[in-house]
Amino acid sequence: MAYTIPAQTRIGHVHLKVADLDRALAFYCDLLGFTLMQMYGNDAAFISAGGYHHHIGLNTWYSKNAPPAPVRSAGLFHTAILYPERRDLAVAFQRLREANYPLTGASDHGVSEALYLNDPDQNGVELYWDRPRDEWPLNDEGGLEMFTRPLNLESLLRELQK
The missing domain is CATH 3.10.180.10 (2,3-Dihydroxybiphenyl 1,2-Dioxygenase, domain 1)
Structure with missing residues (x-):
């Protein structure tokens, strides 16, 4: 019998590569209203709605000052x-x-x-x-x-x- 994932399963968070962490925080926190929960050094931040540990992780680990990913490529x-x-x-x-x-x-x-x-x-x-x-x-x-x-x-x- 095929396995079926439980109905209560949710996607807990997404982690995005960004080029500029401050610019990303301005968008997600200042414009959309998420709350900064924690900085992880100078290269990552965790933000949420309602005090959850994080709904979105933002990092520059592989993407600092990089251009956006090509539109016509695999990915998110x-x-x-x-x-x-x-x-x-x-x-x-x-x-x-x-x-x-x-x-x-x-x-x-x-x-x-x-x-x-x-x-x-x-x-x-x-x-x-x-x-x-x-x-x-x-x-x-x-x-x-x-x-x-x-x-x-x-x-x-x-x-x-x-």
């Missing part, structure tokens, strides 16, 4: 950061707008709504929230039917007025 496509509520995603979007930080995309996937951008090292970042499971789109057979449609950004911003 993006890191996805899950917000608890739609309003939290709206706050993140408003902060990005106020900072004039460019998005690379904004999509409604039926199961979730997502903003896409690149960090200063051109690592892909997805900021998203999941709709409640009972709202997920299903096909006629009851199977999940995700899609990609443009995200209504004005509707998202209206969350801030509630």
Whole structure:
């Protein structure tokens, strides 16, 4: 019988190679709002939401002052950061707008709504929230039917007025 990973399994953290640690911390902490938990010498930092030991590790061990990885190469496509509520995603979007930080995309996937951008090292970042499971789109057979449609950004911003 094939092994199935336990349903409670989660991806605990991601560790990113960056060229400039201060620049990466400015993006992830100052703009996105993560908290610096610990510096590991001068070449690595561990950041989190809510006091967890770390959700994201940032390091320059092999990448200090290096150019971004080529787009057309194997590697990480993006890191996805899950917000608890739609309003939290709206706050993140408003902060990005106020900072004039460019998005690379904004999509409604039926199961979730997502903003896409690149960090200063051109690592892909997805900021998203999941709709409640009972709202997920299903096909006629009851199977999940995700899609990609443009995200209504004005509707998202209206969350801030509630």
